Amino acid sequence: MGQSRKRIGADGKARYTAYYDDVTGRRRSVGTYPSRRDADRAWQRAETDATAGRHTDSGRSRQLFNRYVEDEWFPNHQIELTTRQNYRYVLDKHILPVFGGYKMIAILPTDIRAWVTSLSAAGVKPATIKHCLAVLSAIFTTAFNDQITSLNPTAGIKAPPVPPATRRIITPEQFDLIHAALPTREMQLMVETDAETGLRWGELVELRVRDLDLHHGMLSVSRTVIEIPAKFHPTGGRFLIKNYPKDKQPRRLGLSTHIQDQLREHVRGRGPTDLVFPAPPSDAKDDPTVDGPADSPAAPAPGGLTEPNAAGRTYRHGTITAYNMAPCRCAACRGAYATYRARRRASGADGSRAISGPVGSPSPEIGQHISRTWFRRQIWQPALELAGLEFHVRVHDLRHAHASWLLSGGADLQAVKDRMGRARLTTTEQYLHTLPHADAATITALNNIRNRS
Numbered sequence: 070m071g072q073s074r075k076r077i078g079a080d081g082k083a084r085y086t087a088y089y090d091d092v093t094g095r096r097r098s099v100g101t102y103p104s105r106r107d108a109d110r111a112w113q114r115a116e117t118d119a120t121a122g123r124h125t126d127s128g129r130s131r132q133l134f135n136r137y138v139e140d141e142w143f144p145n146h147q148i149e150l151t152t153r154q155n156y157r158y159v160l161d162k163h164i165l166p167v168f169g170g171y172k173m174i175a176i177l178p179t180d181i182r183a184w185v186t187s188l189s190a191a192g193v194k195p196a197t198i199k200h201c202l203a204v205l206s207a208i209f210t211t212a213f214n215d216q217i218t219s220l221n222p223t224a225g226i227k228a229p230p231v232p233p234a235t236r237r238i239i240t241p242e243q244f245d246l247i248h249a250a251l252p253t254r255e256m257q258l259m260v261e262t263d264a265e266t267g268l269r270w271g272e273l274v275e276l277r278v279r280d281l282d283l284h285h286g287m288l289s290v291s292r293t294v295i296e297i298p299a300k301f302h303p304t305g306g307r308f309l310i311k312n313y314p315k316d317k318q319p320r321r322l323g324l325s326t327h328i329q330d331q332l333r334e335h336v337r338g339r340g341p342t343d344l345v346f347p348a349p350p351s352d353a354k355d356d357p358t359v360d361g362p363a364d365s366p367a368a369p370a371p372g373g374l375t376e377p378n379a380a381g382r383t384y385r386h387g388t389i390t391a392y393n394m395a396p397c398r399c400a401a402c403r404g405a406y407a408t409y410r411a412r413r414r415a416s417g418a419d420g421s422r423a424i425s426g427p428v429g430s431p432s433p434e435i436g437q438h439i440s441r442t443w444f445r446r447q448i449w450q451p452a453l454e455l456a457g458l459e460f461h462v463r464v465h466d467l468r469h470a471h472a473s474w475l476l477s478g479g480a481d482l483q484a485v486k487d488r489m490g491r492a493r494l495t496t497t498e499q500y501l502h503t504l505p506h507a508d509a510a511t512i513t514a515l516n517n518i519r520n521r522s
Contacts, residue, residue: 071112073105087112129217135169154301163201178222199228238473250455259346265328267471267489274439279341283333291319308438316490348437
């Protein structure tokens, strides 16, 4: 049974504190009121809510939003490490600076709407606002379920509409241009494997010899690797292997005879736990002459001088000075730099810098994972420039191209969904009719109707 207790304030006026007993028999306060009638109503409401399982702890509801997020919600919220990294950025950038000083009970739907409007006015992209609202909704959903707040102020709040991105799929002919521009046969095989299997990046670089069943022409996908900042890594490393792919379900893919033969030759002599596509040695990663062995002779100089640098100076091609000061990246200057590095390594003047290995890697000599950033900057972007495409292509776009090519070739939609490791069929349907010629039959039919006599 609840009750109201009279107390005298510092100003000498009487006030009344309402108490009730929760379902465990513990006596709790639901606040202090200026009259006994208000206090009685408060403990009666609290007692009714507690019986119905809807009690909100008035003390916890008055804690600061910043304290709840940092001390309770974020440390105990079960999410993937990459998601945790994204949440941390959003919290620090857009949410805590605004709501950190609010009491949990004081944040209302009007405050959320005003916040969304202010983000839009500040030029924040609609997709980012939508993500921010999703994070805030996750916080208040947990607070509501834990009976810290009596409402979820984000319920019904809409983010600005996110315009759908126009998806442009590269054609097989455009892929051939990129493939031919890649610097080494291993990189060509890696990219071709990606295009022929539709693997995500983490699945591709975590692929090991034991995942290849080349006798039956199959490839198994049961793990992925993520690359995260050390502060989010459990042991402060760089790579973390997860023993499940993104959709949490392992899958097996068929391989074409063409790619089977290349992979068989590529992994010959390797152990079952070796990476199929390990990172090149640290010297090769540091050396911009990754397109050829570092101890190869320098390419013949084209003659003449380099283009003027920022200071207006020019240098002779095929020299270290031209490579460093111009800076020139022609074959001659790259070759000169490669020869210089090789001689220093041979004399012991240049030591190799160690590369951090992945968590759970059987041994350092097995190989390291390829960094997505390194591959994009050192391999992929130079190849795109040489290919001369009129639009930008990401490595992940090879996955989109794989699905689109299969559907364009008549593959079953459900089979493509399973091959891609998609959870929903509607996600795979977006790849229908994405190639430039996919609508050709429709246009032909329209022309036939309009031009008939």
